[in-house]
Amino acid sequence: MQKxxxxxxxLTALVRAQDPAGNAGAGQRLYMKNGCYQxxxxxxxxxIAGARIGPPRLNAQGLIRYVRxxxxxxxxxxxxxxxxxxLADVYAFLKTIPPPKPSKDIPLLNDLRGx
Amino acid sequence: xxxxxxxGRRGFLKGAAxxAAxxAAxxxxxxxxxxxxxERAATPLPxxxxxxxxxxxxxxxxxxxxxxxTTDRPxxxxxxxxxxxxxxxxxxxNPGSSFRGLHESLVNYGGNKAPEFITCCHExxxxxxxxxxxxxxxxPLMVMAHGTVGLQHASMAIYNAYADRVPxxxxxxxxxDIKFRRSDVEWAHSVQDAAAMVRDYTKWDDNxxxxxxxxxxxxxxxxxxxxxxxxxxxxxxxxxxxxxxxxEADRRTARIPKLTLPAPPxxxxxxxxxxxxxxxxxxxxxxxxxxxxRTPQGIALLVELAETLQAPVQDRHxxxxxxxxxxxxxxxxxxxxxxxxLEVQDFWMATHTQTPINRMGMQSKPITKPGAKLxxxxxxxxxxxxNYQDFGRYAEVDLSIAADAEAxxxxxxxxxxxLITPDRRRAMQARGxxxxxxxKAARERDIELAAYGWDASPxxxxxxxxxLWNQIKNEDWSLVSDVNPFFSSWPLRLWDxxxxxxxxxxxxxxxxxxxxxxxxxxxxxxxxxxxxxxxIQCDGDLNYAPGVLWTAAHHRIPLLTIMHNNRAYHQEAMYxxxxxxxxxxxxxxxxxxxxxxxxxxxxxxxxxxxxxxGKGPITDPKDLGxxxxxxxxxxxxxxxxxxxxxxxxx
Numbered sequence: 069m070q071k072x073x074x075x076x077x078x079l080t081a082l083v084r085a086q087d088p089a090g091n092a093g094a095g096q097r098l099y100m101k102n103g104c105y106q107x108x109x110x111x112x113x114x115x116i117a118g119a120r121i122g123p124p125r126l127n128a129q130g131l132i133r134y135v136r137x138x139x140x141x142x143x144x145x146x147x148x149x150x151x152x153x154x155l156a157d158v159y160a161f162l163k164t165i166p167p168p169k170p171s172k173d174i175p176l177l178n179d180l181r182g183x
Numbered sequence: 184x185x186x187x188x189x190x191g192r193r194g195f196l197k198g199a200a201x202x203a204a205x206x207a208a209x210x211x212x213x214x215x216x217x218x219x220x221x222e223r224a225a226t227p228l229p230x231x232x233x234x235x236x237x238x239x240x241x242x243x244x245x246x247x248x249x250x251x252x253t254t255d256r257p258x259x260x261x262x263x264x265x266x267x268x269x270x271x272x273x274x275x276x277n278p279g280s281s282f283r284g285l286h287e288s289l290v291n292y293g294g295n296k297a298p299e300f301i302t303c304c305h306e307x308x309x310x311x312x313x314x315x316x317x318x319x320x321x322x323p324l325m326v327m328a329h330g331t332v333g334l335q336h337a338s339m340a341i342y343n344a345y346a347d348r349v350p351x352x353x354x355x356x357x358x359x360d361i362k363f364r365r366s367d368v369e370w371a372h373s374v375q376d377a378a379a380m381v382r383d384y385t386k387w388d389d390n391x392x393x394x395x396x397x398x399x400x401x402x403x404x405x406x407x408x409x410x411x412x413x414x415x416x417x418x419x420x421x422x423x424x425x426x427x428x429x430x431e432a433d434r435r436t437a438r439i440p441k442l443t444l445p446a447p448p449x450x451x452x453x454x455x456x457x458x459x460x461x462x463x464x465x466x467x468x469x470x471x472x473x474x475x476x477r478t479p480q481g482i483a484l485l486v487e488l489a490e491t492l493q494a495p496v497q498d499r500h501x502x503x504x505x506x507x508x509x510x511x512x513x514x515x516x517x518x519x520x521x522x523x524x525l526e527v528q529d530f531w532m533a534t535h536t537q538t539p540i541n542r543m544g545m546q547s548k549p550i551t552k553p554g555a556k557l558x559x560x561x562x563x564x565x566x567x568x569x570n571y572q573d574f575g576r577y578a579e580v581d582l583s584i585a586a587d588a589e590a591x592x593x594x595x596x597x598x599x600x601x602l603i604t605p606d607r608r609r610a611m612q613a614r615g616x617x618x619x620x621x622x623k624a625a626r627e628r629d630i631e632l633a634a635y636g637w638d639a640s641p642x643x644x645x646x647x648x649x650x651l652w653n654q655i656k657n658e659d660w661s662l663v664s665d666v667n668p669f670f671s672s673w674p675l676r677l678w679d680x681x682x683x684x685x686x687x688x689x690x691x692x693x694x695x696x697x698x699x700x701x702x703x704x705x706x707x708x709x710x711x712x713x714x715x716x717x718x719i720q721c722d723g724d725l726n727y728a729p730g731v732l733w734t735a736a737h738h739r740i741p742l743l744t745i746m747h748n749n750r751a752y753h754q755e756a757m758y759x760x761x762x763x764x765x766x767x768x769x770x771x772x773x774x775x776x777x778x779x780x781x782x783x784x785x786x787x788x789x790x791x792x793x794x795x796x797g798k799g800p801i802t803d804p805k806d807l808g809x810x811x812x813x814x815x816x817x818x819x820x821x822x823x824x825x826x827x828x829x830x831x832x833x
Contacts, residue, residue, distance in 0.1 A: 101771045102760075102770045102771055103756065103757070103760040103770055103771070103773050105832065106753065106756055106757045106760060106773070106832055106833075107757060107833070109635075109636055109639070109643065109831050109832070109833070110636075110639060110641060110831060111635075111636045111639045112635075112636075113635035113636030113639065113643060113645075113831075114632065114635060115644070115671045115831070115832065115833035116667075116668045116671040116672055116833055117668065117671075117757065117833050120632065120635055122635075140539060141539045142539075143760065143761045143764035143765055144764065144765075145764050145770070146764075146767055148767045148768075149763075149764055149767060149768070149769070149770055150770075168634040168635045168636070168637055169634060169637060170634070171630050171631050171633065171634040174634055174637060176649040176650065176652075176653050177630050177633055177634060177649060178630075179653075180626075180630055180677060181627075181630065
């Protein structure tokens with residue numbers, strides 16, 4: 069059992085080492101665990117409390133810079149709170165979020181137009 | 184009439200010990216009692232002490248000397264006469280012994296009509312129901328409560344109503360005279376100055392010592408409550424006055440004064456002329472509305488002012504002030520050269536920005552441009568108290584008009600019209616056209632943003648809003664819950680709000696626990712109008728006093744409740760993350776003390792337990808539309824229904 073666990077850990081480390089852009093699965097867990105979803109929604113859709121960030125409009129470095137020195141209501145997350153590596157994982161998760169369907173293809177929304 | 188002469192409770196209490204023993208003996212010695220004997224067969228056997236007492240002779244000898252405690256005219260009946268002149272539709276109360284006399288008189292003497300008794304499971308619910316009811320109907324409800332523990336339960340809701348400028352008419356039971364407190368319970372439930380506890384956030388109170396006094400103070404209290412700014416009031420109904428026969432002196436002299444409500448105070452004509460001059464000359468005027476629409480007419484008046492000036496209206500949504508899709512809805516305070524605040528309690532907040540809450544230090548700066556003229560029309564300037572700080576920061580303005588905004592608008596509109604030259608009219612029309620374009624663009628942006636997370640689970644608040652809108656848009660609907668900011672304001676951004684009962688604003692003092700009972704109260708008001716009442720219900724709020732669901736079921740109050748079940752006291756979860764990040768510590772602990780999970784609360788089952796329709800939890804957005812449709816069918820039958828929707832946090 070211990071050998072299996074060790075192998076799993078090694079495999080995870082290997083995958084992460086081979087994924088400089090970040091690990092989306094780990095990023096999603098961090099996104100939820102560290103409360104990013106509170107203001108940005110579980111799929112980064114944004115809320116009245118936080119901007120839409122999924123899919124991201126910034127690149128990874130831009131996201132990290134913003135998290136370190138945010139404007140407005142967002143608290144600054146220092147490296148002690150979330151490392152660059154962890155933020156890269158979060159970024160990888162955000163990149164997996166597909167763009168929404170065009171609102172014109174959502175009848176409930178499209179019906180609002182012209183009213 | 185069974186009373187022997189003018190027997191009151193004094194006589195009853197004097198002979199109580201004998202009466203307790205004597206009554207049993209009397210009951211079994213009369214023909215009537217014998218005839219009823221078989222029906223009493225199921226009565227439990229008496230205790231040894233009671234059996235001994237029953238066999239002993241009455242303490243005061245012949246049973247014929249025992250006082251019989253009845254009266255054909257308790258003081259509470261006169262209180263009901265007074266209350267009926269005030270034309271309350273309902274009285275909301277959790278029953279309490281200190282107002283038992285009045286309770287009984289309302290039901291039996293008053294016929295349980297005008298007011299009708301609404302059974303509440305918590306005094307906070309009673310007051311919040313009255314709060315929601317008033318915002319629909321424009322009439323206060325009466326609430327009854329114990330002067331001590333009941334008022335303690337009610338107090339947060341009273342503060343909400345006070346801060347929200349809502350009149351609630353509160354009648355407190357109390358036993359003032361120590362001779363009449365019959366047990367440790369009554370001592371604990373009695374108080375020297377019953378209204379003291381809420382005096383900081385009620386407008387007026389009195390503790391009448393006679394029935395005539397009760398009549399005059401009751402009418403005065405109503406008049407004070409209904410004079411803008413509206414506020415809660417308290418009248419103490421002494422239990423002895425309620426239960427004792429109406430004294431001979433009161434029978435001869437007590438009368439119920441005529442109620443005449445005062446005309447609301449309108450602004451000074453000179454000040455209005457000055458305001459009109461500023462507004463007409465402005466290149467970019469902005470109207471900020473707080474509780475501008477005190478009545479349904481207030482919406483029409485604000486539309487008239489905005490269209491006269493072609494000025495945008497920024498609605499802060501403390502009431503339904505302005506149609507949400509009106510082309511003049513919106514505006515930018517940063518570019519305004521004249522800002523007119525109409526009943527804006529937090530005008531300083533509306534005109535300033537502050538350091539974000541998670542930053543050290545505290546700084547603020549105006550968001551208006553230098554030289555912008557600030558004008559307010561605010562009835563809060565006519566009245567205020569010091570201890571509770573809901574009045575907000577002092578607003579430095581250029582022209583302050585202490586008056587009721589709605590009562591003042593006709594004169595202001597007229598003053599503006601007189602000053603508008605053809606040149607100014609052309610400029611205003613050009614401005615109006617630009618504002619209409621900006622309003623259209625803002626709506627398009629909101630529609631695009633609503634598409635993000637459309638198929639997510641938990642379900643996005645935009646999706647919930649639109650699934651709901653799709654089912655109610657062709658009904659005579661009334662959204663009675665606060666959705667700003669808890670629901671990311673999506674209904675306010677996407678729906679078509681026009682009528683005064685379509686949005687009620689907020690808690691007042693942001694006391695959580697308001698939402699569910701205020702919604703039930705609003706639905707009670709909407710019932711006679713046949714409106715479809717909709718409540719988007721925060722989960723944390725419902726858990727303060729969920730018994731109000733039973734009240735809705737018991738009184739057949741039709742209400743559609745959609746749970747905003749984000750399984751957290753989410754505002755606090757965000758604050759905790761802020762604080763942890765600021766302290767450079769782990770932010771992953773935010774749910775400790777703020778999560779409402781493990782176990783998840785099953786709100787559909789909760790609803791069923793209280794006797795109403797419940798469905799959910801719904802986690803797949805595709806299931807939501809059909810569930811809403813089904814629940815609306817229940818509501819249209821005249822019943823409450825609840826759908827538990829697991830939602831995004833905001």
